[in-house]
Each structure stands twice: as structure tokens, then as C-alpha cells.
Amino acid sequence: MKYDIIIVGGGVIGLSIAYYxxxxxxxxxxxxxxxxxxxxxxxxxxxxxxxxxxxxxxNVVFAIKSRKLMLSLGSETGWNPIPYIGGYLxxxxxxxxxxxxxxxxxxxxxxxxxxxxxxxxSEVVEKYPYLNVGxxxxxxxxxEDGKIHHDFVTYAYAHKFMxxxxxxxxxxxxxxILIDGNRVKGVIVSGKTIEARKVVIAAGxxxxxxxxxxxxxxxxxxxxxxxxxxxxxxxxIKPLIIDMREDSRGLYVCQTPRGEVMGSxxxxxxxxxxxxxxxxxxxxxxxxxxxxxIPSLRKLRxxxxxxxxxxxxxxxxxxxxRDEEWPEGLYVATxxxxxxFMMAPYTGYLMSKYILNDYIHxxxxxxxxxxxxxxxxxxxxxxxx
Amino acid sequence: MDGDEPExxxxxxxxxxxxxxxxxxxxxxxxxxxxxxRNLAWWGSERIELKNGYNINPNIVDxxxxxxxxxIKKLGLxxxxxxxxxxxxxxxxxHKKIFRNKLVWSLFTKMINKFLPYPYPDMSQSPNTTYPxxxxxxxxxxxxxxxxxxxxxxxxxxxETRSIVIxxxxxxxxxxxxxxxxxxxxxxxxxxxxxxxxxIKVINAAVFQGFLExxxxxYKYDTEQTIKIDADAIIIATGGYEIPPLFENNDLPxxxxxxxxxxxxxxxxxxxxxxxxxxxxxxxxxKALDTLIEKGVNITVIYRNQAxxxxxxxxxxxxxxxxxxVEKIRTSDTLRVKKLLIHSSRGEKLxxxxxxxxxxxxxxxxxxxxxxxxxxxxxxxxxxxxxPLHNLSGEIFRDKNIYLxxxxxxxxxxxxxxxxxxxxxxxIISKALNYENYDIYDFADAFNEIKSRYKELYQAYVMMDxxxxxxKVYEYIDWENPPTLFEGDASSIFVCHDMDVLYKDIVxxxxxxxxxxxxxxxxxxxxxxxxxxxRDCQLNAAIILNRISGKKFLEIGIFRSRYxxxxxxxxSLAGVEE
Numbered sequence: 001m002k003y004d005i006i007i008v009g010g011g012v013i014g015l016s017i018a019y020y021x022x023x024x025x026x027x028x029x030x031x032x033x034x035x036x037x038x039x040x041x042x043x044x045x046x047x048x049x050x051x052x053x054x055x056x057x058x059n060v061v062f063a064i065k066s067r068k069l070m071l072s073l074g075s076e077t078g079w080n081p082i083p084y085i086g087g088y089l090x091x092x093x094x095x096x097x098x099x100x101x102x103x104x105x106x107x108x109x110x111x112x113x114x115x116x117x118x119x120x121x122s123e124v125v126e127k128y129p130y131l132n133v134g135x136x137x138x139x140x141x142x143x144e145d146g147k148i149h150h151d152f153v154t155y156a157y158a159h160k161f162m163x164x165x166x167x168x169x170x171x172x173x174x175x176x177i178l179i180d181g182n183r184v185k186g187v188i189v190s191g192k193t194i195e196a197r198k199v200v201i202a203a204g205x206x207x208x209x210x211x212x213x214x215x216x217x218x219x220x221x222x223x224x225x226x227x228x229x230x231x232x233x234x235x236x237i238k239p240l241i242i243d244m245r246e247d248s249r250g251l252y253v254c255q256t257p258r259g260e261v262m263g264s265x266x267x268x269x270x271x272x273x274x275x276x277x278x279x280x281x282x283x284x285x286x287x288x289x290x291x292x293x294i295p296s297l298r299k300l301r302x303x304x305x306x307x308x309x310x311x312x313x314x315x316x317x318x319x320x321x322r323d324e325e326w327p328e329g330l331y332v333a334t335x336x337x338x339x340x341f342m343m344a345p346y347t348g349y350l351m352s353k354y355i356l357n358d359y360i361h362x363x364x365x366x367x368x369x370x371x372x373x374x375x376x377x378x379x380x381x382x383x384x385x
Numbered sequence: 386m387d388g389d390e391p392e393x394x395x396x397x398x399x400x401x402x403x404x405x406x407x408x409x410x411x412x413x414x415x416x417x418x419x420x421x422x423r424n425l426a427w428w429g430s431e432r433i434e435l436k437n438g439y440n441i442n443p444n445i446v447d448x449x450x451x452x453x454x455x456x457i458k459k460l461g462l463x464x465x466x467x468x469x470x471x472x473x474x475x476x477x478x479x480h481k482k483i484f485r486n487k488l489v490w491s492l493f494t495k496m497i498n499k500f501l502p503y504p505y506p507d508m509s510q511s512p513n514t515t516y517p518x519x520x521x522x523x524x525x526x527x528x529x530x531x532x533x534x535x536x537x538x539x540x541x542x543x544x545e546t547r548s549i550v551i552x553x554x555x556x557x558x559x560x561x562x563x564x565x566x567x568x569x570x571x572x573x574x575x576x577x578x579x580x581x582x583x584x585i586k587v588i589n590a591a592v593f594q595g596f597l598e599x600x601x602x603x604y605k606y607d608t609e610q611t612i613k614i615d616a617d618a619i620i621i622a623t624g625g626y627e628i629p630p631l632f633e634n635n636d637l638p639x640x641x642x643x644x645x646x647x648x649x650x651x652x653x654x655x656x657x658x659x660x661x662x663x664x665x666x667x668x669x670x671x672k673a674l675d676t677l678i679e680k681g682v683n684i685t686v687i688y689r690n691q692a693x694x695x696x697x698x699x700x701x702x703x704x705x706x707x708x709x710x711v712e713k714i715r716t717s718d719t720l721r722v723k724k725l726l727i728h729s730s731r732g733e734k735l736x737x738x739x740x741x742x743x744x745x746x747x748x749x750x751x752x753x754x755x756x757x758x759x760x761x762x763x764x765x766x767x768x769x770x771x772x773p774l775h776n777l778s779g780e781i782f783r784d785k786n787i788y789l790x791x792x793x794x795x796x797x798x799x800x801x802x803x804x805x806x807x808x809x810x811x812x813i814i815s816k817a818l819n820y821e822n823y824d825i826y827d828f829a830d831a832f833n834e835i836k837s838r839y840k841e842l843y844q845a846y847v848m849m850d851x852x853x854x855x856x857k858v859y860e861y862i863d864w865e866n867p868p869t870l871f872e873g874d875a876s877s878i879f880v881c882h883d884m885d886v887l888y889k890d891i892v893x894x895x896x897x898x899x900x901x902x903x904x905x906x907x908x909x910x911x912x913x914x915x916x917x918x919x920r921d922c923q924l925n926a927a928i929i930l931n932r933i934s935g936k937k938f939l940e941i942g943i944f945r946s947r948y949x950x951x952x953x954x955x956x957s958l959a960g961v962e963e
Contacts, residue, residue: 037905037942040904129508130508155909230955233504233505234505235498277597278947279600280597280961283961287956287961288514290955295510296505296506298954301954301955302953304918305949
């Protein structure tokens with residue numbers, strides 16, 4: 001068996017890369033190997049949101065373009081990912097954070113046309129009467145952000161990729177990446193060698209281990225995050241709301257268009273790849289925090305809980321492309337630090353250009369893996385949840 | 386009944402739907418609330434008919450919405466669009482076709498609240514930090530399920546310790562099969578009274594919520610309190626599971642387990658089941674038949690082999706018709722099957738008019754609780770319930786002290802249950818209380834006894850074992866001539882009642898997109914993401930997928946039924962102390 005390109009990982013990142021590669025070069029033989037079913041990891045376990053408001057210029061630029069591609073996905077693939085652009089609302093309780101938002105807005109967001117709206121507490125209360133905001137300093141509203149059906153994005157890529165004779169293998173974990181001298185030779189699957197000229201690692205939380213096997217250490221730490229959904233009620237929480245009170249433990253809450261209220265807190269902090277289980281610690285902490293912020297949720301019932309991964313990189317920004325010191329033909333797209341779903345479309349678009357033509361777009365340059373070696377880290381700290 | 390009179394049950398939506406001629410494959414009896422958007426596309430007898438076939442359920446949709454729909458029509462949208470719009474509401478929100486159209490989607494998002502048949506939450510709640518009190522259980526043994534099996538194990542355990550708590554989901558008295566009959570069997574009543582005299586605590590209206598990583602909790606739903614459990618050993622005795630298997634053109638006659646039949650008739654007061662067939666051979670039929678005869682239901686009992694002597698005596702005494710050594714059951718192939726053809730190897734041929742078929746064998750235990758553990762394991766138990774036979778000790782985790790009672794009162798004769806319970810209880814005592822040299826039963830002997838004494842049971846297990854491997858399901862059906870799938874208008878058959886996923890949605894997912902893994906069906910259609918979390922609908926979906934794709938059950942797989950078993954209020958969780 002011989003392929004031009006093998007993609008390790010059938011999540012939204014791997015499939016987006018596969019989709020754009022096929023689109024650019026339909027005759028190319030491309031296979032995706034997925035250890036479980038497509039979307040098994042963070043792709044199906046995320047909060048299904050997109051946003052453009054990051055704290056570093058490279059991420060803002062990347063996210064704006066990714067958002068644009070995401071919103072045109074419907075007409076491009078026939079799968080409308082049913083977007084609802086309801087915005088993000090940050091509730092800010094201390095002066096220092098407030099000033100950071102002010103300066104980021106002035107220096108970065110406005111520059112790219114995604115300036116935010118600052119509201120004083122009375123405006124917030126008037127506009128969102130269901131919130132109990134306590135000693136709020138300000139609300140910050142990002143209009144461009146919103147929700148999108150994450151599964152449909154994954155399926156759209158997979159469906160279109162397969163339509164063009166792309167191959168997706170589910171339940172076929174890649175055991176090893178084969179390196180011959182200074183070149184990638186292929187992968188080993190179920191004890192068999194599958195040859196390929198190029199191999200892309202897009203295995204989410206499992207990328208670190210795969211790369212480590214061939215002697216490359218990426219500065220990544222997976223973190224398990226828990227989420228829950230309440231029974232549906234009429235749609236009243238339009239934006240995604242982030243409560244920045246210290247004791248809210250990174251609470252965010254939103255409502256899906258079908259009425260289910262979804263949210264999370266950053267507790268308990270669990271690092272590493274663990275089973276996707278849930279804890280009472282999470283449930284009770286979340287319940288306390290969310291009923292304080294929105295008291296009308298008190299009597300609503302928890303319908304289901306689940307957990308997923310953030311694959312957190314040292315500078316909270318993803319790693320894409322390759323380092324010239326690596327074996328030839330080896331690429332990565334990983335370490336999205338909780339933003340993988342929203343960054344997937346532009347990742348696929350840029351990676352396909354890079355893999356096929358060796359073309360490094362300027363938007364992707366800051367995210368190349370050699371930044372760790374050269375000490376050019378991205379100054380990104382905005383990770384939600 | 387020891388002073389505890391059961392409260393009359395209100396009739397759940399499922400029964401109403403059945404009576405309106407809407408057939409549901411997954412029956413979520415426990416939760417009485419409709420969730421699906423399909424309530425808007427209604428074809429029940431009380432419907433409001435708009436032009437172009439747009440029907441509305443007057444019970445759920447208000448006048449405002451109807452006006453809104455009329456307004457859309459005035460906008461000049463074609464009736465075809467409205468039809469497809471109605472259609473699109475089918476699989477939750479997530480059916481693809483109509484929402485491919487951006488204009489429709491943006492219109493829809495603007496009108497979202499009109500289309501969601503849910504209320505607003507109580508907006509008058511004020512912020513406060515007083516939460517419902519938490520109940521703490523600290524005992525040596527916790528038994529989940531207060532049916533015959535749970536009671537009997539408690540009885541055995543109580544010989545060693547009184548530190549036993551039983552959680553029962555019913556609001557009053559015992560649970561399980563006995564609670565469906567007209568009066569508890571005498572043995573159960575005696576047992577119940579005995580346990581109460583011994584001071585063993587039964588907490589009613591309490592649902593075990595499943596296995597979190599850091600705690601075991603249950604939920605007392607009548608008072609909306611969290612129960613936090615600290616026990617040395619947990620014994621799951623949550624009984625049998627009603628699976629309505631897919632027969633050829635599975636719309637009618639209604640086919641379900643005897644437990645479901647009793648629930649419908651005796652608990653929920655469903656009145657349209659007047660005559661039918663019970664596939665017998667396993668449990669004690671007498672109490673169930675007593676109950677059904679009293680309701681005036683006309684029954685024929687059929688047996689795959691010979692009827693047990695006990696059954697024969699009872700049937701003869703009451704003049705109930707029965708057929709032994711049945712080889713084949715066929716249904717007529719018209720849309721609404723009313724006739725059942727039964728052939729026995731003795732040459733008997735029966736041509737019956739029926740409203741239902743109920744079966745006693747082939748159940749799987751403990752669906753809701755065990756469903757929280759490990760999907761593969763649950764699939765085993767769901768498809769055959771043969772684990773207790775393979776593993777009579779009931780031990781499901783070597784290191785966790787959680788045991789599974791594989792004995793279901795609805796399907797086993799009482800003396801079998803007693804024997805099982807004794808075997809299990811002694812084993813559990815020896816393990817959980819670290820008793821060394823404790824006299825435990827020899828499981829191999831018990832296994833052989835079942836094999837020789839309960840041939841039907843053993844056969845059913847073997848059959849299900851084979852079915853699990855070979856992707857055949859029920860041998861009672863004539864699988865030689867493969868059944869055709871429902872090709873006509875299957876729009877009125879629900880598979881997932883919570884998320885309104887229809888039979889045809891699953892067929893479509895496979896035919897149009899080649900999806901046949903359960904994980905993908907779940908994400909694409911929304912199946913099993915509602916209250917039941919797949920506990921009710923997954924098996925049927927798996928059978929449908931198996932029939933259309935030919936894939937084995939193991940390949941189709943199942944998704945994880947997520948915590949909790951019963952939806953639980955946020956405030957009850959907010960009050961939990963760590």
C-alpha cells in the first residue's frame with residue numbers, strides 16, 4: 001500500500017487538511033488514519049464556538065480568516081453548519097483586566113475591524129436582565145463571535161473528502177511513524193507498513209506521544225475539560241458569557257439554538273490523557289457558579305455531562321507546519337489549546353498549500369514549530385474554560 | 386400492602402401517542418415530558434390541520450405560533466418549502482436538507498423561540514446560596530433496586546449485617562415486576578415486611594445516577610435532593626429491560642416484553658390492547674395472567690418447546706388457549722398487521738387477530754445503571770443478558786466491589802431467584818466483608834443446574850450469544866426469508882422519542898451518507914442525546930442499522946450513555962459538599 005500523503009488523526013483538523021488537499025489536488029492519493037471513529041477526540045467534545053477575539057495579533061488574524069472560511073462552508077460543501085452569531089460577552093470584575101481589554105481593543109482588534117463594545121454595569125443589566133453580576137466593572141461584547149454545529153463541520157469535510165475518493169480508516173490506530181535516514185517513509189498500522197511520501201500528525205491530545213516516539217518533543221500538555229447540558233428551555237442566552245470573577249473558576253455558559261444550556265468551569269484541573277469521565281467536583285462547582293450568575297437556571301435539570309481535551313501548548317497557540325530540522329516529509333498541526341475547532345478551516349487551507357507547494361503563508365509563519373527552538377513564542381493568554 | 390398505597394400514575398405522553406396512532410420504538414415511560422420539535426408536525430387525532438398538510442398539535446403549540454406560520458406562508462414561501470421545513474424538524478434540529486439553505490436558516494434563527502416548544506425558565510428566581518439538603522448514606526451494602534432480586538439479596542445479606550440500604554425508584558413500596566401486578570405476590574410481601582422489621586432501610590423515589598469518577602450519587606426526585614453514597618459494596622439489582630424488538634415491518638402488532646405490556650395496561654391505563662399473544666416459557670406467568678384476565682384481555686400463550694407443567698396446569702384451569710412447539714410466527718404483510726400466523730411442529734396452525742405480542746424471554750438486566758459503566762459491557766448485557774450466566778458471582782469489577790444481580794423477577798420463577806440470590810449474596814459477603822474460608826456455592830454446579838432445569842432459559846442465552854456473534858437477532862422470527870425494511874411512509878415511527886429521530890432518518894443517514902456507526906448516527910441525527918441518553922433507543926437503532934447495512938453489532942457499536950440516569954436540578958448539585 002502506498003499513498004502520497006497520510007494524515008494521522010481523523011479529527012476536524014486532520015479532515016480539514018485532507019479536504020483542502022483533495023480540493024487542491026484531486027488526483028493525489030491521500031489516506032486518513034483514525035484510532036477510533038472520526039471526531040473521537042476534541043472535535044466532537046467541544047463547545048462548538050468560534051471567536052476572533054484573541055490577545056495576540058497572529059491568532060486574531062488567523063481566527064478572522066478561519067471564521068470567514070467556516071461561514072462559507074455551507075455553500076462550499078452543501079453542509080450548512082447552522083451558525084448562530086450571538087457574540088461573546090466577557091464580564092469583568094477588576095481594573096487590570098479591564099485595562100488589558102481596552103488596550104487590546106485599541107492596539108489589535110480595532111486594527112482588524114473587530115473592535116469590541118464596552119458596556120458599563122447598568123447597560124449589561126439592562127441588556128441581559130437574567131444576569132446577576134455583583135460588583136461588575138464592565139461588560140465586553142464581541143459581536144463577531146458565535147456558535148456553529150461542530151459535528152456538521154467534521155462531517156462536511158469527511159463527506160466531501162470521501163466523495164473525491166479520499167480514504168478514511170476508522171478504528172485503525174497508527175502504531176509508529178517510520179523514518180528512513182532523514183526522510184519519512186510511512187506509518188505502521190496493525191503491524192503492516194503503509195508507505196507515504198508525507199505524513200501529517202494531527203492527532204490532537206495524542207500528538208505529543210506520537211511525536212515523542214520519533215524523538216521530537218513538542219511543548220504540549222493535554223488538559224481534560226468537563227461540560228454539561230441542561231434540559232432545553234426557550235432560547236434566551238444569546239451570547240456565550242464568560243464570568244471572570246475569581247471564584248467562578250473560569251465559568252462560561254451559553255445556549256444552543258435547540259434550547260439546551262451548556263457550560264463549564266475550569267475545575268478540577270486534570271492534566272494528561274485520561275478517560276473521558278466526569279466528576280462530582282465539576283458538577284457541583286459548575287452548578288454553584290452558574291446559578292449564581294443566572295439564578296433562573298436553579299430549577300433546570302442536568303441532562304448529560306461529558307468531557308474532552310484541550311491540547312495546551314506552552315504559548316496557548318497551535319503548532320503547524322514543520323521544523324527544517326525534522327525528517328523530511330513530516331508535518332504537524334496540533335496544540336490548539338482549546339481553539340482547534342474554530343481554527344480548523346484556515347489550518348486546512350494553509351497546510352494544504354504548504355504541503356503541496358512548500359508555500360509558507362505569512363499568517364502561518366508565527367505558528368511554525370521552530371518558534372520554540374528560537375524563542376519566538378506567541379503572547380497569547382486568552383483560553384476560555 | 387403495609388399501609389403504603391401507590392399513588393395513581395398520571396398517563397405519560399407515550400401512552401397518549403400510542404392512542405393517537407403514533408408508534409414509538411423507544412418508549413421513555415419514566416419522563417413525562419415531550420422534548421422533540423416534531424410536536425409541531427403532528428398527525429394525532431386532535432390535530433389542527435392547516436393547508437398543505439401542515440398539522441399542528443394543539444396541546445403544545447399556541448395560537449401565536451400558528452399565526453406565525455400563516456405569516457410565513459403569506460411571505461410567499463411555497464408549500465414545498467414548508468413541507469420540507471416540517472420534515473427538517475424531524476431529527477432534532479439537525480437534519481441537513483433544509484438548513485443547507487442559508488436564507489431558511491437565518492429566518493429560522495430569528496424565529497427560534499416560536500419553534501421551540503419549551504417554556505422559559507422561572508425568571509423570578511433570586512440569587513441565594515441556600516440549596517436543598519444533601520442526604521448521606523453510610524452503609525456496608527447499598528442495593529440499587531427494590532424488586533424481588535434486591536429484596537432477596539438484602540434478605541441474605543441481613544444474616545451477616547443490618548447495615549444495608551436499598552434504593553428504589555418507585556415512589557412507594559417495592560419496585561420492579563411486582564409493582565406492576567394487581568397485588569404483590571405473597572412471597573414478596575412477606576419478604577418486604579420481614580426486611581422492614583429488621584430495620585433495613587428502603588429509600589423510595591431514589592434513582593442511582595451512575596458512576597462519576599470521584600463519587601457515587603443518587604437522586605431523590607420527589608424532594609429533589611442529592612444522595613451521596615458511601616458504601617463498602619454496591620449491588621446493582623435494577624431488573625429487566627424492556628426491549629421492543631424489531632419485527633418485520635415493525636409497526637404492528639405492538640411487540641414488547643411482558644413487563645412493558647403490564648406497564649401499559651396496568652400502570653398507565655392504556656386501553657386499546659384487548660387481545661394478543663404471549664411468548665411464554667420462562668417466568669411465573671400466573672400473576673401476570675391474573676392481572677391481564679382481570680382487565681379483560683384475551684390471551685393466547687405460545688411456547689417454543691413444551692409448556693412447563695406449572696404453566697400447563699394454570700392455563701388448563703383458567704381455560705386459556707396455548708400452543709406448544711411453535712416453529713414459526715408470521716405476520717401478514719399489510720401495512721397495519723392485525724393477523725398472526727402460528728405454526729407448530731405438531732401441525733397446528735393458528736390464525737389469530739391480535740393487538741399485541743408480548744414476550745417473556747430475552748431480557749437484559751440493569752440497563753440504566755450499567756449503561757454508565759462501559760459501553761461494550763452494556764452491549765453484552767443488552768443483547769442477551771447472558772453475563773450473569775457466565776459470571777454467576779455478579780462481580781463486575783475486581784477492585785471496586787460493585788456487583789450485578791442478573792436475576793429479573795419478571796422472567797424467572799421465584800424459586801430460581803431465591804437460589805440465585807443466595808448464591809450471589811454469599812459470594813458478595815465473602816468478598817466485600819473479607820470473610821475468609823466462607824462457604825460459597827460452586828458456580829459450576831449452579832450453572833449446570835440452570836442448564837438442565839431451565840432449558841428454555843438456557844436456550845435463550847445460547848441463542849442470544851449466537852446472535853451477538855452472527856448479527857442475527859431473534860430466532861422467533863423467520864430470518865430465513867430476510868425481512869424487508871419499511872420502505873413506505875415510515876414517518877410516524879419514532880426510534881428516539883426524545884430527539885424525534887424517525888426510522889427514516891436512520892435509513893437516510895445510511896443510504897445518503899453511508900453512516901452506519903452508532904457514534905455517527907448519534908451526532909448526525911441527535912439520536913440518544915435526550916433524556917434517555919440512548920438507553921431506550923440505541924438497541925433499536927442498532928437493529929435497524931444491522932438490517933440495512935449487514936454490519937455486525939460489534940462494528941456498529943454503541944455510544945456511551947452519559948451521566949446522569951435521571952435529569953437532576955442544578956440547585957441539588959450546587960448544594961453538594963465535597
